[in-house]
Amino acid sequence: MNHRKITVLIISLTLVTLVVGGCASPKTQVPAEMNGWRIAYNDDHANARITFSPGDKCSLDILQPKAGSMPAVYPAYSYEIVVNDQTYQNYWIAVGTLDEGKTLTDLEEFDKTAIGKVSPPPFSDLQSMEIVPPMSRTLHSVLMPDSPIYFVCGIQGPDSQRVIEEFGPVEVKQ
Secondary structure: OOOOOOOOHHHHHHHHHHHHHHHHHOOOOOOOOOOOOHHHHHHOOOEEEEEOOOOOEEEEEEEEEEEEEEEEOOOEEEEEEEEEEOOOOOOEEEEEEEEOOOOHHHHHHHOOOOOEEEOOOOEEEEEEEEEEEEOOOOOOEEEEEOOOEEEEEEEEOOOOOEEEEEEEEEEEEE
16 A cells, blocks of 8 residues: 555656646747738838847838828828847837937937936937837837937846837838
């Protein structure tokens, strides 16, 4: 009888170890597949695509300069965020305008000091901010003013955030 209890105990401990070990092992994320409707929607309506890549890289591709390409009469600027990286817990995009006389260089200089807590510069007007997970694709539509806008790419994780790239000026026309 004791032999049977020991065998059951060993099997139970082995199963618990496997389950706990499986839960603790890192999971590899796979980019979400987009169906045909979503691919066509993004291709037809996105004005820009921001892509995060491994090695703390961020790129901006302008697809359509004119805002308001959404269905009906919705004068929004739409941009897709593609994260092809899983290094960080969160990836973020801030979009804004700058005060007259300020340039991309001013934004870059300000962002060099923005480590830890990242706030918009006092000479900017934040229009939009999105935080997205690793290995994802999202489409955002936001009302934007008819003026140049600037994009800031950043990362967060495991405990701090920082800017990795700035882009602009991008002309927005309705």
